[in-house]
Amino acid sequence: MSATDKMYVDAMQQILKTTPHINAKDLIEASVNYFYDNLVKPSDQALMTLAWDRGLTQGQLDDFLKNFDIESVGSEKALLLSYVMKAHPELKFDAYTGPRLEGLLKFYRFKNLNLMSHYIQIGKELNKHGVIPLIMKGGAMKYLRPDLSRAMSDVDILVKRGQAYKKAIQVAKDMGFDLEIQEHSADLHEKGKEAGLLDIHQWIDMRSNYHKNFMDEIFERAERKKVFGVDSYVPSNEDMVFLGLVNMVKNIREKTSLKGVLYTLFDFEFLTHSKTDFDWKIVAHDIKKTNTSPQVYTAMLFANKIVPNLISKNLIDDKNLWKRVSDFCNRDIYYSVYVHDLKLKCKTLRLIRSLKDWQSFKYWYKTRIPYFFLKRIGKSQILTNLYLKCFH
Helix, strand or coil: CCCCCHHHHHHHHHHHHHCCCCCHHHHHHHHHHHHHHHHCCHHHHHHHHHHCCCCCCHHHHHHHHHCCCCCCCCHHHHCCHHHHHHHCCCCCCCCCHHHHHHHHHHHHHHHHHHHHHHHHHHHHHHHHCCCCCEEEHHHHHHHHCCCCCCCCCCEEEECCCCHHHHHHHHHHHHCCCEEEECCCEEEEECCCCCCEEEEEECCCCCCCCCCCCHHHHHHHHCEEEEECCEEEEECCHHHHHHHHHHHHHHHHHCCCCHHHHHHHHHHHHHHHHCCCCCCHHHHHHHHHHCCCHHHHHHHHHHHHHHCCCCCCHHHHCCHHHHHHHHHHHHHHHHHHHHHHHHHHHHHCCCHHHHCCCHHHHHHHHHHHHHHHHHHHHCCCHHHHHHHHHHHC
């Protein structure tokens, strides 16, 4: 777990404090409800409900627009109304919302074009050096749905680890970009500007311990295409849904971008329905290979809470997936309820001080000895599960 996962930590602390004897299933449900209550406003839910109403009528749209102030919700969320407009060309938007939405569409269309122009510039230079990037997230969706504008701050690409990544970094330097280099990626900026243009990844930070050879599988399932004139790989629909779920986890746990979550839900709808043989088993495979079961499972339930049945029930009900999720939850419950407080007490204990009188020594062994055994039980998943079954 990352130290930046503040919302997740807050949720666990609050839930386990008020309901210390909760089980794994209820813990997951409670955490999803916590995230939903803290992130999703009634206006957000109303927008998503409207967008997924296949039989939307003019009267329903008019009633929605009476309570939806395009100025107050923010431009990035308001832009999602254009998706409704695209899905229902037969409906008319009122004189207040219509022109403003048209203005937003033009603004973001220009912004998207400007951002993709940098991808074209950098991508063609990478191609000259034998590097074929894999375009991800919003950039890939813009290629797949060019008619829909979207809120994007940068373009994310993945290149193969090793020589290809080194070449990509050198190309970016030679082109005069400032680079903010991390272990897994490099963020490109124009000279003297803070706004990022493009992230070059050699692997994806999923907040889990997984073998980075998994990135090769993403490339194997991808299709090579001309993306805005650049030789690029486009991930399979299944891998894009998986990567979207992973990114949702970051947005939820760090409370960074609900608008990012809402756009991702629209992406899921398109990706799962535009491919007739969409295979949820590949998504399940990705989850298992990357050890992301607990966080992605939470993201799936969160997505379905906003848009019912968006994520396959068969995947959510998968017994092997749930076993991994429940084991993780049991570790959280066990540590939080039985180990955490004892650990803090033990940090202040000193055997020498405890020998000064009987009461001090009794406090020492009543704290230190249980902690000794509980700590070791916590190192075994089987023993942890057994302990909770017997005593929780």
